Amino acid sequence: GDSVTQMEGPVTLSEEAFLxxxxxxxxxxxxxxxxxxxxxxxGLQLLLKATKADDKGSNKGFEAxxxxxxxxxxxEKGSVQVSDSAVYFxxxxxxxxSSYKLIFGSGTRLLVRP
Amino acid sequence: xxxxxxxxxxLVTQMGNDKSIKCEQNLGHDTMYWYKxxxxxxxxxxxxxxxxxxxxxxxxxxxxxxxxxxxxxLNLHINSLELGDSAVYFxxxxxxxxxxxxxxxxxxxxxxx
Numbered sequence: 001g002d003s004v005t006q007m008e009g010p011v012t013l014s015e016e017a018f019l020x021x022x023x024x025x026x027x028x029x030x031x032x033x034x035x036x037x038x039x040x041x042x043g044l045q046l047l048l049k050a051t052k053a054d055d056k057g058s059n060k061g062f063e064a065x066x067x068x069x070x071x072x073x074x075x076e077k078g079s080v081q082v083s084d085s086a087v088y089f090x091x092x093x094x095x096x097x098s099s100y101k102l103i104f105g106s107g108t109r110l111l112v113r114p
Numbered sequence: 115x116x117x118x119x120x121x122x123x124x125l126v127t128q129m130g131n132d133k134s135i136k137c138e139q140n141l142g143h144d145t146m147y148w149y150k151x152x153x154x155x156x157x158x159x160x161x162x163x164x165x166x167x168x169x170x171x172x173x174x175x176x177x178x179x180x181x182x183x184x185x186x187x188l189n190l191h192i193n194s195l196e197l198g199d200s201a202v203y204f205x206x207x208x209x210x211x212x213x214x215x216x217x218x219x220x221x222x223x224x225x226x227x
Contacts, residue, residue: 032213038155043118043204044218051213087155095212099170100145102206102216104157 002027002097006090006105013080013112021075021108023064023090031092033057033066033073034102038087047075047088080112117141120205120219127195128227135190135222137205143217144210145169146188148180151202151221160203163188164210195226 007022025031035047035057048057053068062077073090090105120137127133139146148160162170166182177193188205202223208216 034215036218043220044157044206046215046217049215089157093212097212098164099162100164100208100210100212101147101159101162101170103159107155107157109155 002031002092002094002103004090004092004103004105006088006108008106009087009109011108011110013110015082015112015114016079017112019075019077019080019084019110021088021090021110023073023075023105025071025073025090025092027071027092027094029095030068031094033064034091034093035062035064035073035075036089036091036104038089038107040086044089080110082112082114085110085112117217118205118207118219120203120222122222123220124223124225126225126227129195129197131195132191132193133195133224134192135203135205135224137188137190137219139186139205139207139217141207141217143207144185145208146182146185147206147208147216148188148190149204149206149218151204153201157204161188161190192224195224197226200224200226 032051034049036044037047048059050057050066056065087107091102118139161180163182202221205219206216
């Protein structure tokens with residue numbers, strides 16, 4: 001079945017460091033891909049998305065490119081801030097699934113130190 | 115305006131009790147979901163409803179019964195609560211298009227003691 005694999009955390013970085021969180025997927029056809037962020041004690045918020053191959057999603061300095069060849073959607077940010085500390089989830093939405101459900105990776109906790 | 119709202123935010127109850135969590139969305143979406151997040155933050159879909167009709171029931175014990183009185187509401191009733199039911203439950207909604215995102219509520223932290 002369809003699935004998402006994320007790098008295990010926690011990822012600990014100093015402020016202004018470069019961030020990469022790896023995400024790969026297995027799916028039939030070409031799903032839509034998403035990154036969600038969960039701040040402590042809160043729900044999930046959409047960070048960015050890409051709906052077809054080679055699309056780049058971007059928001060708040062974060063970017064991810066839909067790579068069909070490597071079935072990947074890695075999240076990057078050039079300079080992280082303490083306020084970016086959160087749990088990040090990669091997710092896919094199968095294109096040919098009448099349930100429209102999101103399938104999530106296991107989440108990666110990011111801790112940014114001052 | 116809160117797009118997806120669920121109540122209560124916290125719920126502490128004893129084993130064996132019955133409890134309900136309510137969810138409402140004001141986005142005009144046709145599809146609503148319940149997800150369970152365990153202590154390791156793993157998110158798993160429980161139910162999906164489209165236009166008030168059940169689409170997915172992902173091998174959830176039948177102690178869990180969703181009810182959708184209309185497209186804007188999806189409630190979750192849990193009978194005979196067990197310790198293992200302790201988790202954070204998220205309601206979400208989306209348009210029924212594969213290239214659109216889902217919007218999540220703030221979550222209900224259920225603790226069974």
